[in-house]
Amino acid sequence: MLTKKQHQLLTFIDKHISEQGISPSFDEMKEALDLKSKSGIHRLISALEERGFLRRLRHRARALEVLKRPEEMSKANAMPFRPRVIEGGRRQDDPRPMPVGVREIPKLSKIAAGQPIDAALGQPDDMVMIPDTMVPSSGEYYALTVDGDSMIGVGINNGDTVIVERSETARPGEIVVALIHDENKATLKTLKMEGDTIVLQPENPVYEKQKYRPNEVTIQGRLTALMRNY
Numbered sequence: 001m002l003t004k005k006q007h008q009l010l011t012f013i014d015k016h017i018s019e020q021g022i023s024p025s026f027d028e029m030k031e032a033l034d035l036k037s038k039s040g041i042h043r044l045i046s047a048l049e050e051r052g053f054l055r056r057l058r059h060r061a062r063a064l065e066v067l068k069r070p071e072e073m074s075k076a077n078a079m080p081f082r083p084r085v086i087e088g089g090r091r092q093d094d095p096r097p098m099p100v101g102v103r104e105i106p107k108l109s110k111i112a113a114g115q116p117i118d119a120a121l122g123q124p125d126d127m128v129m130i131p132d133t134m135v136p137s138s139g140e141y142y143a144l145t146v147d148g149d150s151m152i153g154v155g156i157n158n159g160d161t162v163i164v165e166r167s168e169t170a171r172p173g174e175i176v177v178a179l180i181h182d183e184n185k186a187t188l189k190t191l192k193m194e195g196d197t198i199v200l201q202p203e204n205p206v207y208e209k210q211k212y213r214p215n216e217v218t219i220q221g222r223l224t225a226l227m228r229n230y
Helices: 004-020 026-033 038-050 070-077 117-122
Strands: 054-056 064-066 102-108 126-131 141-145 161-165 175-180 185-194 197-201 210-212 217-227
Touching (some): 004 026, 004 064, 026 038, 126 141
Antiparallel strands (some): 102 126, 175 185, 175 217
């Protein structure tokens, strides 16, 4: 049986596609359901996918397909619930059950130049399954592929996947994703403070630390965990 929010979202998506010829953006869905964050939309869409009402077309922006319309709920609710898991090398429509103790978070291959995390997560490159043990139960998280070797001194290599907690604040010594306004780019660095000056410290002696005024940098998240494929 669908929840009230799941039914509302399915109805909104179906109507939007019928009228506009394209699925709604995550901002439009969030506003229509009066939700505070897009992570709630991601969870609702995943639940509708698992129940066979929606299909999310990977690697395409705003690409949702309604497989069963809201008026077909009575028929769909009689069907057994079969969760779906996406893992490396596994087909996306594989009906095998979702393992207990995992969660799905949006993944970005990189952050586009000057693009805030909220905007980037509106159309993630993919979704990734992670163990619950890698993150606390509360908070919002996203995964990001590391580009470069500026953090190899703390074991973060080029191509690694980092799990980041969305946050606009951080303590000195924490590794953060920071958006540098003037340079129109986001970077992963250790946060330091020198008086009122924000210092983004690379963990590789080849690179120099970067100093900024508080209004020149926006913190977009704090490093929580790291995943690596061998």
